[in-house]
Amino acid sequence: MRCEACGRKIFGKPYKVIIEGARLTVCTDCSKHGKLVWEEEPKPKAAAKPRGPKPTLMIPVKRQPETTPTGTTVELIQDFDTKIRRAREELGFSHDDLGKKINEKVSLLRKIETRKMAPDNLLAAKLERTLKIKLIVPTSEEEIKIPPEKIAKATSRTLTLGDLIELNKKDKEETTRREQS
Ligand SMILES: [Zn+2]
Known part of the structure; x- marks a missing residue:
């Protein structure tokens, strides 16, 4: 193979x-004068048949982290059982009524209301719509909010190693002073 620029x-x-706008196969020296664009000629055949193990993206994942299209993580509310039961009773639905409305087994609804089971996203969405309640919330809403004064207190109580050394020094100083007097 010869360099298309210098012929060597x-x-x-x-x-x-x-x-200068031309695609050339060149030697190391000449490559410095041009703009490096592609490593090798594109080979569509090779790209279509990837060798070795399939990339992880190809493996179907049954349960992915619950993420909304907006990117916020969502989760089921803690008291979903009571919320569902109350909403159902307020609307005057029996387990049977609700089961027929959302096309789910009565036994399943009973299990959910007694917290023996948690509804999956699809069922939660159906219950939300039918009972006009909110079961899936962004994770941040469920976070325990610590008042700033409590954080300040907690930090002041935490002593660093440096603090401990300082305290030790003071202690020793006091003892020596006491011994001297
Ligand atoms: Zn060259």
Whole structure:
């Protein structure tokens, strides 16, 4: 293989560069004068048949982290059982009524209301719509909010190693003073 720029024989790896708008296969020296564009000629056949193990993206994942299209993580509210039961009773639905409305087994609804089971996202969405309640909330809403004064107290109580050394020093100073007097 010869360099398309200077005509010399290419030793080692040829470079594909753009020199003055032309795509050329050049030697190492000439590659410095052009803009390196592509490592190798594109090979669509090779790309279509990837060798080795399939990339992880290809493996179907049954349960992915619950993420809304907006990117916020959502979760089921803590008291979903009582919320569902109350909403159902307020609307005057029996388990049977609700089961028929959302096309779910009565036994399943009983299990959910007794907290033996948590509804999946699809069922939670159906219950939300039918009972006009909110069961799936963004994770942040469920976070325990610590008042700032409590955080301040907690930090002041935490002593660093440096603090402990300082305290030790003071202690010793006091003892020596006491001994001297
Ligand atoms: Zn060259």
